[in-house]
Amino acid sequence: xxxxxxxxxxxxxxxxxxxxxxxxxxxxxxxxxxxxxxxxxxxxxxxxxxxxxxxxxxxxxxxxxxxxxxxxxxxxxxxxxxxxxxxxxxxxxxxxxxxxxxxxxxxxxxxxxxxxxxxxxxxxxxxxxxxxxxxxxxxxxxxxxxxxxxxxxxxxxxxxxxxxxxxxxxxxxxxxxxxxxxxxxxxxxxxxxxxxxxxxxxxxxxxxxxxxxxxxxxxxxxxxxxxxxxxxxxxxxxxxxxxxxxxxxxxxx
Amino acid sequence: xxxxxxxxxxxxxxxxxxxxxxxxxxxxxxxxxxxxxxxxxxxxxxxxxxxxxxxxxxxxxxxxxxxxxxxxxxxxxxxxxxxxxxxxxxxxxxxxxxxxxxxxxxxxxxxxxxxxxxxxxxxxxxxxxxxxxxxxxxxxxxxxxxxxxxxxxxxxxxxxxxxxxxxxxxxxxxxxxxxxxxxxxxxxxxxxxxxxxxxxxxxxxxxxxxxxxxxxxxxxxxxxxxxxxxxxxxxxxxxxxxxxxxxxxxxxxxxxxxxxxxxxxxxxxxxxxxxxxxxxxxxxxxxxxxxxxxxxxxxxxxxx
Numbered sequence: 001x002x003x004x005x006x007x008x009x010x011x012x013x014x015x016x017x018x019x020x021x022x023x024x025x026x027x028x029x030x031x032x033x034x035x036x037x038x039x040x041x042x043x044x045x046x047x048x049x050x051x052x053x054x055x056x057x058x059x060x061x062x063x064x065x066x067x068x069x070x071x072x073x074x075x076x077x078x079x080x081x082x083x084x085x086x087x088x089x090x091x092x093x094x095x096x097x098x099x100x101x102x103x104x105x106x107x108x109x110x111x112x113x114x115x116x117x118x119x120x121x122x123x124x125x126x127x128x129x130x131x132x133x134x135x136x137x138x139x140x141x142x143x144x145x146x147x148x149x150x151x152x153x154x155x156x157x158x159x160x161x162x163x164x165x166x167x168x169x170x171x172x173x174x175x176x177x178x179x180x181x182x183x184x185x186x187x188x189x190x191x192x193x194x195x196x197x198x199x200x201x202x203x204x205x206x207x208x209x210x211x212x213x214x215x216x217x218x219x220x221x222x223x224x225x226x227x228x229x230x231x232x233x234x235x236x237x238x239x240x241x242x243x244x245x246x247x248x249x250x251x252x253x
Numbered sequence: 254x255x256x257x258x259x260x261x262x263x264x265x266x267x268x269x270x271x272x273x274x275x276x277x278x279x280x281x282x283x284x285x286x287x288x289x290x291x292x293x294x295x296x297x298x299x300x301x302x303x304x305x306x307x308x309x310x311x312x313x314x315x316x317x318x319x320x321x322x323x324x325x326x327x328x329x330x331x332x333x334x335x336x337x338x339x340x341x342x343x344x345x346x347x348x349x350x351x352x353x354x355x356x357x358x359x360x361x362x363x364x365x366x367x368x369x370x371x372x373x374x375x376x377x378x379x380x381x382x383x384x385x386x387x388x389x390x391x392x393x394x395x396x397x398x399x400x401x402x403x404x405x406x407x408x409x410x411x412x413x414x415x416x417x418x419x420x421x422x423x424x425x426x427x428x429x430x431x432x433x434x435x436x437x438x439x440x441x442x443x444x445x446x447x448x449x450x451x452x453x454x455x456x457x458x459x460x461x462x463x464x465x466x467x468x469x470x471x472x473x474x475x476x477x478x479x480x481x482x483x484x485x486x487x488x489x490x491x492x493x494x495x496x497x498x499x500x501x502x503x504x505x506x507x508x509x510x511x512x513x514x515x516x517x518x519x520x521x522x523x524x525x526x527x528x529x530x531x532x533x534x535x536x537x538x539x540x541x542x543x544x545x546x547x548x549x550x551x552x553x554x555x556x557x
Contacts, residue, residue, distance in 0.1 A: 220278040223313035
């Protein structure tokens with residue numbers, strides 16, 4: 001992990017509250033793996049904490065992130081202009097683990113939570129990915145064309161039926177579960193909670209990328225903990241350094 | 254050659270920059286960003302006799318130019334610390350201060366006795382000011398008679414110099430400072446966080462699971478400076494000042510107010526290279542101000 005200066009090389013509003021931000025560095029970036037995140041400076045001196053974002057895509061010198069405008073920090077980031085400089089620490093967290101041991105992998109994403117799942121479908125060309133992406137409505141749908149390029153099948157579900165299937169992505173992946181060796185997922189708390197219940201009796205691993213309010217991002221401050229069952233005991237583990245990916249069976253929701 | 258050295262209770266620090274308890278783990282995380290031997294010292298995450306799981310999350314809320322935290326002393330316990338961190342800390346060329354917390358006088362004493370046996374520890378910081386635990390911690394730091402008792406007993410067992418970390422959540426910090434000085438403290442560090450709260454008006458709920466937390470960051474600096482100055486007038490033992498330090502100018506201000514060294518806390522969270530940067534910036538600033546010896550600045554405040 002390293003603290004790196006980035007220049008905003010592209011910024012675009014992709015729907016009413018989601019921004020696509022491309023950050024480019026003059027130096028070669030440290031090796032990043034799918035599912036890792038970065039901790040990004042906010043261009044407002046009164047907002048002192050950095051903000052953690054998963055890395056959607058990357059190459060040797062640039063990273064692409066998607067951010068939902070949910071508060072003052074993300075609003076300040078939305079107003080960034082091309083050419084502005086800001087720092088980010090990366091790569092953070094463990095990313096998705098043991099992917100090589102699976103062949104057919106179900107991808108379950110909810111809203112902006114689909115973002116950490118894309119790169120894995122791009123990296124493992126010898127695997128078969130089947131994506132189930134859920135959104136509130138057509139105008140909030142994201143990433144679909146990218147997943148269509150990397151996945152064998154991409155099912156889109158919207159709550160109101162304005163795009164793809166009507167209903168929840170979780171219900172559609174549930175029907176096809178027999179086809180997969182593992183499921184990889186990310187999404188809002190409600191989805192994680194529902195998935196924990198839905199998948200409680202299945203034997204395949206379900207890896208979930210969690211989100212938590214964070215400060216240092218490197219394991220020092222202990223503020224981003226979540227309760228995890230380990231060796232039959234509940235422990236507070238750090239999402240930043242012991243996660244953000246956990247087996248859903250261990251996650252307490 | 255600029256002389257950055259300072260001395261506290263017989264221990265020499267190569268510079269006054271010490272990382273504050275709870276913001277720097279046991280040093281390993283930030284040693285990946287820079288060689289932490291450049292620091293004057295590091296203060297460990299608060300340690301207790303037994304492991305603690307800490308409070309429920311969310312444990313952090315951002316407020317204007319500050320943060321509220323309510324970690325609640327999550328730590329692996331002193332035994333695990335000694336077993337797993339000694340070798341690493343012995344390999345680092347900096348002063349190691351172990352921050353110790355407890356919930357009864359007996360518990361504090363047992364913890365102090367145990368940590369005194371750790372060869373990787375140079376000094377002990379007695380945390381009588383943690384605002385985020387139900388029992389102990391701050392309860393000892395807001396009342397003169399219990400502060401006196403715990404410091405007196407801890408001092409008997411401490412085989413290393415004893416720093417007492419004070420809470421700002423009191424009506425007279427000078428009185429508490431005088432009390433702990435009389436009880437045998439070798440130095441005082443201040444301030445711990447200031448009690449605070451954040452509410453989400455949309456959900457009508459507190460942001461922190463613990464409801465209340467401790468405020469730190471640039472927002473608290475004026476309060477910390479005032480308390481450093483007040484306490485420096487009240488006691489003769491050295492003071493380690495902290496609260497919102499983010500740049501070298503802040504370090505000089507704390508030392509002018511009366512601090513012999515300083516701690517950096519919240520800044521580590523938003524600048525992982527803060528310790529390294531501050532040591533360098535401090536050297537440049539002293540050159541610019543034509544000050545050869547940093548310790549000449551201690552308590553040099555001019556009034557009228």
